[in-house]
Amino acid sequence: MTSREGSLDAPTRHPIAWRDDVFYDAAKLDAEMRRVFDICLGCRRCFHLCDYLPRLFDLIDSKPS
């Protein structure tokens, strides 16, 4: 059974395949980064916990599109 948010179970850790060639594919990295940024933009739950989101939004706002 996988743990869910709010569960008291230990979280499931998924290893990062950093030795695979696909890990260093720039196009796939860009696609994954955009996917995660889109989720975070809609969520913003941890906005007050670290400087990541304000920096991300400042970066986005500094670009023409």
Ligand code: SF4
């Ligand atoms: S909790 Fe934070 S890191 Fe997780 S999706 Fe929301 S904004 Fe992104």
